Amino acid sequence: xxxxxxxxxxxxxxxxxxxxxxxxxxxxxxxxxxxxxxxxxxxxxxxxxxxxxxxxxxxxxxxxxxxxxxxxxxxxxxxxxxxxxxxxxxxxxxxxxxxxxxxxxxxxxxxxxxxxxxxxxxxxxxxxxxxxxxxxxxxxxxxxxxxxxxxxxxxxxxxxxxxxxxxxxxxxxxxxxxxxxxxxxxxxxxxxxxxxxxxxxxxxxxxxxxxxxxxxxxxxxxxxxxxxxxxxxxxxxxxxxxxxxxxxxxxxxxxxxxxxxxxxxxxxxxxxxxxxxxxxxxxxxxxxxxxxxxxxxxxxxxxxxxxxxxxxxxxxxxxxxxxxxxxxxxxxxxxxxxxxxxxxxxxxxxxxxxxxxxxxxxx
Numbered sequence: 586x587x588x589x590x591x592x593x594x595x596x597x598x599x600x601x602x603x604x605x606x607x608x609x610x611x612x613x614x615x616x617x618x619x620x621x622x623x624x625x626x627x628x629x630x631x632x633x634x635x636x637x638x639x640x641x642x643x644x645x646x647x648x649x650x651x652x653x654x655x656x657x658x659x660x661x662x663x664x665x666x667x668x669x670x671x672x673x674x675x676x677x678x679x680x681x682x683x684x685x686x687x688x689x690x691x692x693x694x695x696x697x698x699x700x701x702x703x704x705x706x707x708x709x710x711x712x713x714x715x716x717x718x719x720x721x722x723x724x725x726x727x728x729x730x731x732x733x734x735x736x737x738x739x740x741x742x743x744x745x746x747x748x749x750x751x752x753x754x755x756x757x758x759x760x761x762x763x764x765x766x767x768x769x770x771x772x773x774x775x776x777x778x779x780x781x782x783x784x785x786x787x788x789x790x791x792x793x794x795x796x797x798x799x800x801x802x803x804x805x806x807x808x809x810x811x812x813x814x815x816x817x818x819x820x821x822x823x824x825x826x827x828x829x830x831x832x833x834x835x836x837x838x839x840x841x842x843x844x845x846x847x848x849x850x851x852x853x854x855x856x857x858x859x860x861x862x863x864x865x866x867x868x869x870x871x872x873x874x875x876x877x878x879x880x881x882x883x884x885x886x887x888x889x890x891x892x893x894x895x896x897x898x899x900x901x902x903x904x905x906x907x908x909x910x911x912x913x914x915x916x917x918x919x920x921x922x923x924x925x926x927x928x929x930x931x932x933x934x935x936x937x938x939x940x941x942x943x944x945x946x947x948x
Contacts (some may be wrong), residue, residue, distance in 0.1 A: 588797050590791045592798065601791035601798055606675060606761055613658055613673045615799075616759065617641050620661065622788055623671070623757065627803045631830065637726045645692060646699045647765045657692055658759075662705070662871035664726055666744030669755040676762035686770055686877065689756050693781065696754070702746040720751040736907035743906070746803065755782040763787045763804045771805040821852055821872070828872035832917040835877065838924060839870055846936070875917050882911035884942045892938040899931045 590601040606612045616622055617638070625634030639660040644653025659671035667909075670692050674685055696826050706719070715718040720738035721731050748754070758771060763785040774783040785804035790797055825833060836857065843850055843859050851858040857866045858865065869878045885893045900908040903923040904915050920927060 590597075590798065590800075592793060592796055594796065599791050599793040599796070604790050604792040604797075605677070606790065607679070609673055609675050612761065613641075615669065615788075616659060616673065621802055622799060623661070623669075623759070623786055624803065625663075626800045628782075628784065628799070628806070635726055636661045636663060636669070637709070637723065638712070639668075639705050640712065643708055645695050647695050649699065649711075655688075655692060655695070657696075660705070660708075662745055663755070666741055666748050667753055668696065668700075668705075668745065668749060669753055669757060671757045671759055673759045676764060677759050678881045685758065686767070686774075689758065693752075693754055693756055697749050697752050700749060702742055703747065705745060706742055727909060733821065733910055733938065734878070737909060740908075751780060753780045755784070757784055757786055759786045759788060761787065761789060772807055775805040776807060803929075814923070819854075821854060821857065824855055825872045829875050829917065831921045832872050832875045834922055835917040835924075836870055836872065838921075839868065839877075846932070852942070859938075861936070863943045864936065865942045867936065867939060874914075876914045877917065877920060878912055878914045880911075880939075881908075881913055881935075884938055887942050887945045889938055889942060889945075890932065892941075896931065896935055896938065899926070899934070903927055903931065 592599045592601055606615075620636040620638050623634075623636060625636065639662055640657075640916070641659055642656050643660050645655040645657055646652065647654045650670060657670055658673045661669040661671065663669060670689065672685060672689050672692070696856065697770040706716070709719045710716045713722055716738075717734075721743050723738045724731050724734035727737055727741065728752055758767065763771070771783055771785045782807060787802045787804065789800050789802070791800070792798075825836060827917045828836075835879075839857075839859060840850070842848075848859045851860055855873050857870045857872075858866050859870070860866050866880065871878065879896075881893055881896050897908055897910075897913065900913050900915060905918050905928055908914070915927075
C-alpha cells in the first residue's frame with residue numbers, strides 16, 4: 586500500500602513505502618538522537634519550541650523519600666522553561682488506547698510534587714559532564730552569548746521551578762500512528778486544561794532501500810484548545826482581563842508614562858507596543874506572559890557597549906537576576922516592586938540610548 590510519497594534521488598524517482606519501527610525502543614532512541622523530530626514549529630508557529638533534553642528514562646517517585654516508581658521515556662524543557670514529558674508507544678501496542686493516558690497523568694501529577702528542580706539540574710549536568718557545560722547548553726537554547734551562561738542558567742532554572750510548582754507542563758504522546766480513540770482523548774483533554782498542553786505526535790517513517798523520510802504531525806492543536814490557553818484570536822482586552830493584577834497595574838502605569846513622555850501606543854492581538862518616531866518600538870507589554878520586553882543588545886554592535894552595560898545593570902536590580910542580552914524581559918511583579926527605579930533611572934537612559942542608536946544606524 587502506498588501513501589503517495591516519493592523521493593527524487595540522483596534523477597531517479599523512488600517510491601517511499603510506510604515502514605513500522607522494529608520496537609518502541611527504536612522510536613525512543615530516534616527521539617533521543619534527534620529531539621527536533623518533536624516539531625517545535627508545529628506546536629507554536631509564532632514562537633517555535635526549542636528543546637533541551639534533560640534525561641532519558643528519568644525516575645519518578647510517588648511520595649517524599651520514596652524510591653522511584655515510574656520511568657518516564659523522555660523529559661525535555663523548552664526555551665520558556667516548560668517541562669515536557671514524552672511517552673513513546675507503537676501504534677500496535679494495545680496499551681496506547683487507554684492505559685497510556687492514565688500512565689501519563691500519573692507522571693504529570695507526581696512530577697509537580699516529587700521532581701525538585703535540583704534533580705532536573707543534576708540530570709542535565711550528568712548528561713553534559715558538569716554544571717558549567719550544562720549552563721552553556723542552556724545559553725545555546727536561549728540564544729544568548731556563552732559568556733552569560735552562568736547567569737542565564739540560574740534564571741532559567743527559576744522559571745522551570747515556577748512552572749513545575751504552577752503545574753505548567755506539556756504532555757506529549759508519541760507514536761508511529763496515533764489511533765483515532767487516543768486522538769479524541771488528546772483533543773478533549775487539551776481543550777479542557779488551561780495550564781497543561783496535551784498533544785499527540787505521530788512520527789511516520791517511509792523508506793526505500795537505505796533512504797528514509799520521517800514526517801511528524803501534531804494531533805490536538807484545535808481552535809478550542811488555543812482559546813483555553815490564550816493562543817486564539819481573542820481581543821487584547823480579554824487577555825488583559827485574564828492577566829495577573831500586577832500585569833494589569835503595570836499596563837496602567839505604562840499607559841500613563843507614555844502620555845507623559847510622548848510615546849505612541851500600538852496595540853496588537855496579544856501585546857501593546859510603546860514607540861517613538863526615532864526609535865520605533867521601545868517597550869512591548871505582554872499580558873499573556875505577564876512581562877515586558879525591551880531591545881537592548883543590538884546597541885552594543887553600534888558602539889554603545891557602555892550604555893548597554895549600564896542598562897543591563899539596572900535591569901538586574903529591577904529583576905533580581907541578570908537579564909538576557911538581546912531582548913531582556915522583566916516580570917510585571919518585579920517591575921511593579923521597582924517601578925520608581927524603572928521610571929527614574931532606566932527609562933531616561935534607555936530612551937536616550939535608543940535615540941543615539943537610531944542616529945548611528947542612519948549614518
